[in-house]
Amino acid sequence: MGGRCERVYVRLTPGEKDRALDLASRNGLTVSQLVRVLIQLPADYASEGARTAVVLDRTTAGGLEREMRRWGNHYNQAVHALNTIALFASRGGSNIDYFVEQLECANRNLEDVKSGERGIEGKLRQLEGTTLVDGR
Numbered sequence: 001m002g003g004r005c006e007r008v009y010v011r012l013t014p015g016e017k018d019r020a021l022d023l024a025s026r027n028g029l030t031v032s033q034l035v036r037v038l039i040q041l042p043a044d045y046a047s048e049g050a051r052t053a054v055v056l057d058r059t060t061a062g063g064l065e066r067e068m069r070r071w072g073n074h075y076n077q078a079v080h081a082l083n084t085i086a087l088f089a090s091r092g093g094s095n096i097d098y099f100v101e102q103l104e105c106a107n108r109n110l111e112d113v114k115s116g117e118r119g120i121e122g123k124l125r126q127l128e129g130t131t132l133v134d135g136r
Contacts, residue, residue: 020034070116071112074109074110074112074113075110078109079106081103081105081106081109082102
């Protein structure tokens, strides 16, 4: 994307300016970012009824990335615990308490992943049919 060098000047009433500032503030945007978001909406957006536009900003994207990394960590820990059980079992290990402990650890980690997955799936289902707008 090239640098931003073009300007647009808009005259607003004091009420319109206050509304723009409030709307930008409530969404964690500057007024310039708000205008960029609004011009990304489809031209027939208003005529499509009550649809929702979703703004994915850097903070939200970073949060999603951290959550996915956390799930990967839990998943890796669970697989490591299962591999440890398999290794000891293949070597004739007989410490049942250790196996049970490792299996419970793997199960807890996989449950964390599943719980997070269900939460994100629910949020994604809510976003179906919305317009995704880049908030940069």
